[in-house]
Amino acid sequence: MEFKVVFETKSVVETQELGEKLGSLLSKGDLVALKGDLGAGKTAFARGITRGVGSEDFVTSPTFTIINEYGGDVPVAHIDVYRLSDAGELEEIGFRDYLKEYVVIIEWADLVIDILPEEILWVELETIGEQERRIIFTAKGKKYEKILQEMKKS
Numbered sequence: 001m002e003f004k005v006v007f008e009t010k011s012v013v014e015t016q017e018l019g020e021k022l023g024s025l026l027s028k029g030d031l032v033a034l035k036g037d038l039g040a041g042k043t044a045f046a047r048g049i050t051r052g053v054g055s056e057d058f059v060t061s062p063t064f065t066i067i068n069e070y071g072g073d074v075p076v077a078h079i080d081v082y083r084l085s086d087a088g089e090l091e092e093i094g095f096r097d098y099l100k101e102y103v104v105i106i107e108w109a110d111l112v113i114d115i116l117p118e119e120i121l122w123v124e125l126e127t128i129g130e131q132e133r134r135i136i137f138t139a140k141g142k143k144y145e146k147i148l149q150e151m152k153k154s
Ligand SMILES: Nc1ncnc2c1ncn2[C@@H]1O[C@H](COP(=O)(O)OP(=O)(O)OP(=O)(O)O)[C@@H](O)[C@H]1O
Pocket: 009, 010, 011, 012, 013, 014, 015, 036, 037, 038, 039, 040, 041, 042, 043, 044, 045, 061, 063, 107, 130, 131, 132, 133
């Protein structure tokens, strides 16, 4: 069962706001898989999510650190798998444990698709202009379908 919602943003601020809206609907154990080319806006969107979940921390790219953690009532684990050599490394950094207690966001999630759970929210960012992005949400599973229904209303 798959459920899709498509948005378009006209600035980085709009992308962050969309992320924030999503973040406000997430809870512990939720998994957001981001895909999109270099500079598409994955980190900008993740920054919005983190804010929406409730963290005031400043979100930076985990490209080199692989994982950044942010505080809040529900903690956020922001992971970038671009530099991992294989999906096994994601297991090694404790991916399964994060999934129990955190909202988990993965950039370049398509690179580790083999080990991702079936229930997941995919967010694909497409560059359609210098400042324009198409953001395609695909919910896999009832939980994420409900979240997308809420996103659609706003
Ligand atoms: N509508 C938009 N949404 C998001 N970012 C935008 C938009 N318009 C312009 N930008 C710019 O695009 C860049 C997006 O950078 P960001 O680091 O979020 O991308 P990324 O997908 O995480 O890249 P990487 O693959 O390197 O991790 C920023 O410089 C941002 O200002």
